[in-house]
Amino acid sequence: MRISFFVIPILLLAIAAAHAGGLQTLETVVVTPRDDEGLIGEAGSASEGTVTAKQLENRPLLRPAEILEVVPGLIISQHSGDGKANQYYLRGFNLDHGTDFAASVMGMPANQPTHAHGQGYLDLHFLIPELVEHMHYRKGPYAAEAGDFATAGSASIDYVRKLDAPFAQLSIGQNSYRRGLLAGSPAAGSGNLLYAVEWTENNGPWQLPENIGKFNTLLRYSHGSEDNGWSLAAMAYRAQWASTDQVPQRALDAGLISRFGNLDASDGGRSSRHSLSGEWSARTPQRWARANAYFIDSKLNLWSNFTFCPNDLANSGNCNRGDQFEQADSRKIYGLNLAHTWYEKLTGLPADLTLGLQSRVDDIGKVGLYATTRRQRWGTVREDSVRESGIALYGQAQVQWLEKFRSIVGLRGDAYRFKVDSDTAANSGQVSDRIMSPKLALIFGPWAKTEYYVNAGYGFHSNDARGVTAKVNPDFRDAANFGTAVDTSTPLVRAKGYELGLRSALVPKLQTSLALWRLDLASELVFVGDAGTTEPSFPSRRVGIEWANYWTPARALTVDADLALSRARFTRIDATVPGSWIPGAIERTLSVGASWDSGGEWSGGMRLRYFGPRALIEDNSVRSKASTIVNLQAGYRFDRKIKLSLDVLNAFDSKVSDIDYLYESQLATEAVAVSDIHTHPAEPRTLRLTLRVGF
Secondary structure (H helix, E strand, O other), X not given: OOHHHHHHHHHHHHHHOOOOOOOOOOOOOEEOOOOOOOOOOOOXXXXXXXXXXXXXXXXXXXXXXXXXHHOOOOEEEOOOOOXXXXXXXXXXXXXXXXXXEEEEEOOEEOEEOOOOOOOOEEOOOOOOHHHEEEEEEEEOOOOOOOOOOOOOXXXXXXXXXOOOXXXXXXXXXXXXXXXXXXXEOOEEOOEEEEEEEEEEEEOOOOOOOOOEEEEEEEEEEEEEOOOOEEEEEEEEEEEEEEOOOOEEHHHXXXXXXXXOOOOOOOOEEEEEEEEXXXXXXXEOOOEEEEEEEEEEEEEEEEEEOOOOOHHHHHHHOOOOOOOOEEEEEEEEEEEEEEEEEEEEEEOOEEEEEEEEEEEEEEEEEEEEEEEEEOOEEEEXXXXXXXXXXXXXXXXXXXXXXXXXXXXXXXXXXXXXXEEEEEOOHHHOEEEEEEEEEEEEEEEEEEEOXXXXXXXXXXXXXXXXXXHHHOOEXXXXXXXXXXXXXOOOOOOEEEEEEEEEEEEEOOOOOEEEEEEEEEEEEOOOEEEEOOOOEEEEOOOEEEEEEEEEEEEEEEOOEEEEEEEEEEEEEEOOOOOOOXXXXXXXOOOEEEEEEEEEEOOOOEEEEEEEEEEOOOEOOOOOOOEOOOEEEEEEXXXXXXXXXEEEEEEEEOOOOOOOEEEEEEEEEOOOOOOOOEEEEEEEEOOOXXXXXXXXXEO
16 A cells, blocks of 8 residues: 555645644534533534433333434344344445444444455444443544444444442343343542443244343443543453244245244354453543554354255255355454544634544454354355455544634545455455545534534445455355356445535424435445345445434423435446345334433333335335334332333334345245245334342
8 A cells, every 4th residue: 555545635634724723612412401502513414413321221122232223213123033233224224234334332343344244244232231321423424533334324332431339230021031230330449440240041032942142241440531541441242042034924924934933943143252442532622632452352153044945956956954054253353543633723713633543454264154954064155264454544624714614624545455365266365445535514503593514425335355356156056157257346335425404402492403415335235145145236326314303391301203214226227137226225214212210219211113114126016014113111219229120122012024125035845936025023012120229
C-alpha cells in the first residue's frame, strides 16, 4: 500500500482545518428524559442517538441482542437455535447475520468478516443487558470513524464501570428456562473491579428441546471515568445448543411436522468467545486523546440442513445421508484504535479537529464447509486458512460557522489485504485493495426549537476473502459445475448515502426526529440457502423515511414510537433473475413502547413491534406475512434491594413467523426439488419470573 494513500488525504483535511478546533459544543445525543431542547445543537444527523441504561431497565427481552431494537427501525429475529447469531433488519436491508450493520462492545468490533456462516457475522449472545451503561447508534455512512459494514448503520455498546450495588438475579420460566446472574463492582485500590457471572438454560417451545446452555463471565478493572481514566477487561463465553431451523411450509400444511417441529434433529451448534481488551482516555477543555486495544479468540461449529435431500439425491440417488452441512470457524482477532481531538478556535469560531487510526487483523486458522450426516463429516467442500488485515486513517473537522450553521467534514481511507491458503490450490491467493470515503454534514438552526440536517457520505463493506481469491467451484455436491471457473468478488464494495432530516422539541416534553434517506450499494450480498452463506449480487438502491418520537408526559412515564418505511431495488439485473425486488428486504416497521417507574413499589414496560411483509423473490410474486408482537413487563419492589418482575413475551400469543425465505428444497418423499416458503415461527406466549436481590 502507498503511504500517500493515507497521508495526503489526512494532511489535506488537517490543513483545511489547521486552526479549527474549538469549544466542545457538540456532545453525544442522549435519548433519555431531560429538558425539551435536549437534542438540539448536539447531533450530526437526524438518525443518531445514545440510549442509556434507564431506557433499557423496564424493557422485556426475549434475547440479549434485542437491546438493539432501541435503534428506531431495527428488527431482530431468529431462524435457528438461540446460540446462533440473530437476523437483523434495518433501512431496507435483510442484514442476514450482520452484513451492512456494524456493532462493537467495549471498543471491540463484534462483526466477523470471512466467517463460515456469512460475511460480517454478528453474534451478540455474550451481551449481558443488565450491565449496559449506554449504546450510541448511527445510521448511514456519514461518520468518519465508521468503517467496514457500517453502511446501513452502527452501534457502539459500553458496559458500566461501577454498579450502584452488587446483586444476584434468578429467572425461571416456561420450557425449562433458567437464568442466573451475579454481578458487583467492589473498590479495588484506587479503582473498581466489575465482575459478572451469567448462566442460562432453555429448551424453548420446540418439539426437539433446544437444550441450550450458556456460560458467560466478565472481569473489568476501571480507574477514573470514561473520559479521564482507563480500564482492562477479560470476557469468556461459551454455548451449545440443538436447533430447529426453518422448515418448508408444505411440510407444515401436510401435517408432516408440527408448527414447532423439525426435519433434522441433529442440527445445532457450539460457540465460544474469549477476549482481553483495554481502553484509555484523557480529556481536557483543549484536547481529547483515547486509545483501545483488544484480542479476541472466537470459535463456531454449526450444523444446518436447509434443503434436506436434493444434493444427496443428485450424488447418491437416495436421501440416506441428507443435505446437512457443518460450518466451522476458528480465529484470533487483534486490533488497535487511536484517536485525538483538538478543541481550539478558527478566527474566533468554535470548532474541533479529530484524527484517528484503526487497525485489525483476523487470523483465521480454519474456516471450513463440510458435508455431514447427524454431525458426522463425510466430505469436505472446502477448508481454508485466511489472514485478513485492514488499516484505516480518518480525519474529521467540525466548525460552528454562524450561530445557526455548523458543518462536519470527514475523510476516511481504508486499505485491506486478503491472504487465503485453500485446500483447492487454485483458490489460494493474495489480494490487496483500498478505498476512500469522504463524509459531509451541514446543520442549520435551531429555529423554533427545530434543527435541520443535510448528510452525505461514502462507506463500504468488505467481501468474503474466499470469494476474492476464488478461481474454481470447489463444491463437489454441485456435480454440474464442480471444478468450473467462477468469477472473483470485488474486495471492497462502495456504498453511497444521502439524508435530509430534522430534530424538533417544539412540542413540550416531546422530542421528535424525521429522516429522508437514500443508500446505493455497488454490489448486494444475498443469502444462499443450500450453503447457508452470502454471495455478491447486483448493485442496489434503497430509499426511505423514518419518524422517531420520545415523549415524557410525566416524570415517571416515558413513551417512544417510531415508524420506518423503505423501498429496496436492484438497479441492474440480468436474465438470471425475474425482477428488481431484493428478496427479504424490510419495507415497513413500527415500534411503540412505554415505561413506568416512579421509584416506588411498582414499575412496568410494554413493547409493540410490527414487522411488515417483504418480497421473497425478485418479481415480488411471493411475499412474507406481516407480524405483530407485544411484550409486557411488570415489576414490584419489596424494598430498595429486592425486586420481583414478570415478563410476558408475545403476550397475545400471535402465531406469526420470525423469518421467511423462498428457495428450493426436497423432502425424502419428493421426486424433485420444490420452491417453497421456508419459515421459522415466533415463539408463543412465554412467561418469565425474575427475582433480583441487592446486597
